[in-house]
Amino acid sequence: MNGMEVKAKLVEGTAILYPGAYLNQLRGEVIEHRCQALLDQGVRRLVINFAETELINSIGISILLGVIETVNAANGTLLISNLNESNRELFEMLGLLSHLCIEETEERALAKFHSCA
């Protein structure tokens, strides 16, 4: 671990993670480890809230791909919420949208979690 903190909370069995302003290697690795730890604890529903995220670099994307695979391999479900326009375009360009369930807000992600899963 690299000492970087990533905010997270647990709401009725669903873990919500907040990558912060810049999803790079440091934050990406923390999210990766937190997700793995949550899965190990039995949590199977995860939301990554990108509300504060202004920038995602290529390393962040690569780590995010790893998180998607890890969650899928553990029969979990990952939802993405609060993507800004720029990040949505990036995800679209990279073909990520078809592999992710995306909700406008965290509340909607929590509410619609089951239907998406």
Next chain:
Amino acid sequence: MIKLEMRKMLHTIAALTDLGNEINSSKDFDEVIRTSLHTCLGTLAIPKGAIARYSAKPRQLKIVAAKGLAGVVGQKIELGVDEVAKIAARTRPIKLTAERNGLAHFVRRNQEMFNKLRAHLAVPMIVQGELIGVIYLSEKLSGEAFSDDDLTIINTIARHIGLAFYNQRLIVSLKRRAEENRRLYKEMRQVYHDVVRAFGSAIDLKDAYTKGHSDRVARYSEAIAREMGLSGEELENIGVAGYLHDIGKITVDRAIINNPRPLTEREFKELNKHAVTGYEILANIRHPWQEIAYMTKCHHEKVDGTGYPQGLRGDEIPLGSRIVTLADSFDAMMTDRPYRVRLPLEKALNDVERNTNSQFDARVVTAFCRLLLKELNGASRERIIIPMIGLKFDRAQIVSQLEAIISQFEEISLAV
């Protein structure tokens, strides 16, 4: 909304910038390569990939980093000579699934490994025509085929990562050479000191009474110099001068050196030439430390200006020479000579005291006395002088005598 093409370009430029920063960072190289692989994969949303480093002996590609693939790091892919040449000649990524990729045999032979790697593309890393390694990439997450633009981006990234490997190899090679040079230098210095010691012994063999004299003078000189706060090369320098101070005697007739009777004026003149002769011998040698020859020349100078060969005074005489002068004289007093038996320690110290500020430098004398006192008191772990002074002396009397000399000359030497 930014156009898709512009968005792609910005993402790629940002990725290349990140890659450049990563490659030029001071992080552990394995970590740099791991992160570089992430950059490569994240640029085009490729979920799995690995980087293999090429080694020529044996000819193989070794997986050094992987992402999304378990248990592949450390695996090896053997290569034939022609296969290395074929891969090194490629300027574009190789589609491993393509039937006519020119490497059908290589792909078939390693199909199991490529399956493990989920390898769809093999991207050679070539620097100056030399195969450095290969990046293996799975298909894109989207499942779309790699476009020509994608292949160009991947190629550019591979060139960057290849350069990182190439530069790291150069750095490792330079470090090895520097280490080898350090080792050789250390060995050379050891040889140098061995030769110096051998010279010292050869000089002493000329005189039946002075066996071990040069060795003792060297050790006393170093110990006194250390007591005076000198260190490093300066200290070594003085030690070597101690070994070689009498080297000029090799040209003096053995009969004069071993003469048990008082020397005639002519014999004295002949003997006294050894200081200059020694200088002439040593000045022609490329010493690591240039002062040694001059220190040898000055080891019979006296601080009051009555010494030889130049009649120098006080600080005109190199400090090393002033130290060697005392070490030389003390050892002469403490050993039998053709013309007299060794002096008792008390008498030798009296002579040192009497000749301080005429023959000997007061600072050197006080350092010498402090050193001997420490050895007598057990305050010094090293015993340099004590082994030569024997046991026939009154310890309390000598301690008192040393303390008196120190208190008498310390103020003067401090004032100077």
